[in-house]
Structures are given as C-alpha cells and as structure tokens.
Amino acid sequence: MVLSAGAANSARLLLASANDHTRTVWPTAQTRSDANYVFHNSRAFLAVSKERNDTRFQKTLGLNDYYFGDADFEFPMGNLQMVGKSSAPMYRGEKPIETKLAPTIALRDVAGHAVDFWLSVEDLPDPDNRVTLDGDGNIVLSYTPNNQEPMEQLYHRVKKHLSHLGMHPHHLIPRDVYMKNDIPVAGCAHQAGTVRFGNDPATSVLDTDCKTHELDNLYVVDTSFFPSIGAVNPALTAIANALRVGDHLLERLR
Ligand SMILES: Cc1cc2nc3c(=O)[nH]c(=O)nc-3n(C[C@H](O)[C@H](O)[C@H](O)COP(=O)(O)OP(=O)(O)OC[C@H]3O[C@@H](n4cnc5c(N)ncnc54)[C@H](O)[C@@H]3O)c2cc1C
Incomplete structure (x- = not known):
C-alpha cells in the first residue's frame, strides 16, 4: 500500500490507524523527533516599477545566490523567486482593510507597474512543531515559527539590489514602494516532514525507500x-x- 495524502493528512491517517498491531508504525509515543511539521518561512512583496510590467507569466526566474550565506552573514538565507503577477482584485482580497479607501483605478495602476517577489527560507525541524489528533480525529497543528533572522537578512539584500536599480531611473519610481506580506502557517502550501525517512527507526518513521520501518x-x-x-x-x-x-x-x- 502506498500512502500519499499530503504531509498533514498522511500523518492524520497514520495516527488514526494506530492500534495494537500498527502502533509501532508510528513511534511518536516513544520519540518526539520523528514528525517535524515544516512548511517554509515565506514572504511575498512587490516593487513598483516606473515602467509598466505587462508580463503575464512572471514566475520563471529564481536565484539561490544567497542560499548558503554571504561574507556578512555566514548562515544559509534562502531562495528568491518571482511569483505570479499580481492584480488589483488580489490586493483587495489580501489586504481588505489597507486597500478599503483606495480607488480601484489606483490599485490597477499599482498592479500595472508591480514586480512581484517571493522569498523562501528554511524553517528548522522542531519536535514541538507537529501534527496530532484531537478526540474527534481532527488535525491539531502545533507550530511555532523559528529561524526568522535569515528572512530579514535576505529581504534586506534583495531590497538593496532593487534600490540599486535607482541608478537606472527608468526602472524604478524615484521613491521605491514595497508592500510585504509574511505568509503565516495558514498558507501551508509547502508543508512537509511529518513522516520523515531515515536510517534509524528511533528517529524516523520510514526507511530510505520510504517504507515504514515496522510494516x-x-x-x-x-x-x-x-x-x-x-x-x-x-x-x-x-x-x-x-x-x-x-x-x-x-x-x-x-
Ligand atoms: C497555492 C499553492 C502553490 C504552490 N506552488 C508551488 C510551486 O510553485 N512549486 C512547488 O514546488 N510547490 C508548490 N506548491 C506545493 C506543492 O503543490 C506541494 O508541495 C505538493 O503538491 C505536495 O505534494 P503531496 O503529494 O505531498 O501532497 P498533495 O499534492 O497535497 O496530494 C495529496 C492528495 O491526497 C488527497 N487526500 C488527502 N487526504 C486524503 C484521504 N483521507 N483519502 C484520500 N485522498 C486524500 C488530497 O486530496 C490530494 O489529492 C504549491 C502549493 C499550493 C497550495
């Protein structure tokens, strides 16, 4: 049998299936280091360019130049990529309060000049970040963010480069405008890690062929x-x- 229900739901199914026979499939009772819910520290932001940005398929560029740190920050930072082109209705949807008083035409104008970025930074495996079930079998997600500093470091580097484009005034408006949005745990698109693989049954559920150690x-x-x-x-x-x-x-x- 091959289980592939996604990081939260596979964990849920395994936890819900535990009985006297299968209990050992899921060694969480013995160890808390086998089921680390991880999902990325992510930040979306946009720069407003002086030129129009009529790109439709923007999400084709990414770079890892800062992935392993740089001379001023020795720790891994993460990945920069473009994200799908934003539009006026998206601003209203994402920031309803902030955009309440803005006329649609102004939002359209921002969207027409927006260049949208996404930063991804590793959130570190933490045994306290995990999926458990409540008494009715519903998923309970415990999650405390960690490793926030690399995001700030990466963000400031990217921002510095964008400002640097000011040397070419036809690329950015004179005073750069940035909107930024950290993605909370509810934006769990990149969830992983709840049934991790490894060599040691004491600290992993799966072997390196992704077969449960115990079944x-x-x-x-x-x-x-x-x-x-x-x-x-x-x-x-x-x-x-x-x-x-x-x-x-x-x-x-x-
Ligand atoms: C909006 C969004 C944007 C994304 N963009 C990117 C991207 O650009 N690049 C990238 O690499 N990744 C991206 N991801 C992440 C990527 O989609 C996931 O990492 C990937 O799909 C995870 O694959 P999976 O097999 O673990 O789970 P899923 O793709 O979630 O598959 C799990 C499947 O199991 C089914 N299922 C769940 N429970 C049960 C059950 N009890 N019984 C039967 N079936 C069940 C679900 O319906 C689903 O079909 C994005 C995700 C989202 C939500």
Whole structure:
C-alpha cells in the first residue's frame, strides 16, 4: 500500500490507524523527533516599477545566490523567486482593510507597474512543531515559527539590489514602494516532514525507500518523507522521490 495524502493528512491517517498491531508504525509515543511539521518561512512583496510590467507569466526566474550565506552573514538565507503577477482584485482580497479607501483605478495602476517577489527560507525541524489528533480525529497543528533572522537578512539584500536599480531611473519610481506580506502557517502550501525517512527507526518513521520501518507493505511518498524542507519549492523533489520509490516497488514486485 502506498500512502500519499499530503504531509498533514498522511500523518492524520497514520495516527488514526494506530492500534495494537500498527502502533509501532508510528513511534511518536516513544520519540518526539520523528514528525517535524515544516512548511517554509515565506514572504511575498512587490516593487513598483516606473515602467509598466505587462508580463503575464512572471514566475520563471529564481536565484539561490544567497542560499548558503554571504561574507556578512555566514548562515544559509534562502531562495528568491518571482511569483505570479499580481492584480488589483488580489490586493483587495489580501489586504481588505489597507486597500478599503483606495480607488480601484489606483490599485490597477499599482498592479500595472508591480514586480512581484517571493522569498523562501528554511524553517528548522522542531519536535514541538507537529501534527496530532484531537478526540474527534481532527488535525491539531502545533507550530511555532523559528529561524526568522535569515528572512530579514535576505529581504534586506534583495531590497538593496532593487534600490540599486535607482541608478537606472527608468526602472524604478524615484521613491521605491514595497508592500510585504509574511505568509503565516495558514498558507501551508509547502508543508512537509511529518513522516520523515531515515536510517534509524528511533528517529524516523520510514526507511530510505520510504517504507515504514515496522510494516513491510506500507510506503509513504508525499512530502511527509522530507527530513527537512530546505529553502526551495518541494514539488519536484516529491515527484522525483515518488518515481524513485516507484522504481523500487517495481523491482520488489518483479
Ligand atoms: C497555492 C499553492 C502553490 C504552490 N506552488 C508551488 C510551486 O510553485 N512549486 C512547488 O514546488 N510547490 C508548490 N506548491 C506545493 C506543492 O503543490 C506541494 O508541495 C505538493 O503538491 C505536495 O505534494 P503531496 O503529494 O505531498 O501532497 P498533495 O499534492 O497535497 O496530494 C495529496 C492528495 O491526497 C488527497 N487526500 C488527502 N487526504 C486524503 C484521504 N483521507 N483519502 C484520500 N485522498 C486524500 C488530497 O486530496 C490530494 O489529492 C504549491 C502549493 C499550493 C497550495
């Protein structure tokens, strides 16, 4: 059987399935280091360019130049990427109070000149950040943000570069305007880590083939297997791993 219900729901199904027979699949009772819910510290912001930005498919550029730190900050920072092009209705939806008094035409004008960015920074595996179930079997997510400093460091570096474009006044308005928005845990798009893999059954649920240590016929191949989230988007890693496990299963069933 291959379980792939997403990081929160796979954890939920495993927790809800625990009984005398399967209890050992899920060693959380013994150790608290096997199920770290991670999801990325993320920040979206936009710069307002003097030129119009009529790009439709903006999310094609990313860079990892600061991924492992730089001369002034020795710790990993993370990833910068463009994000889908923003529009006036999105500003209203995301910031209803702040945009309440702004006429739509002004928001449209901002959107027409907006260049939208997304920063991703690793949130570190923390045994206290985890999925548990309440008495009715509903998911309870405990999460306390960590590793916030690299986000500030990365943000200031990116901001510095954008301002630097001021040397080319046709690229940015004279006084740069930045809107920024940290993405809270409710924006859990990149969730991972709840059923992590590893060599040691005491600290992982899955072996490195993503088979549960304790059962011979149960595999988990969604992003739950990640032992950590890194700072880049997870989907390609999840897909590559699922293909890898698929090959392993074909070999096993041969
Ligand atoms: C808005 C948004 C934007 C994103 N953008 C990017 C991006 O640009 N790049 C990137 O790499 N990643 C991106 N991601 C993240 C990416 O989509 C996820 O990391 C990836 O889809 C996770 O794959 P998964 O297999 O772990 O879970 P999912 O893709 O969530 O698949 C889990 C599946 O299990 C099903 N399921 C859940 N519970 C049950 C159940 N009890 N019974 C049966 N089925 C069940 C769900 O319906 C779902 O189909 C984005 C996510 C979101 C939400």
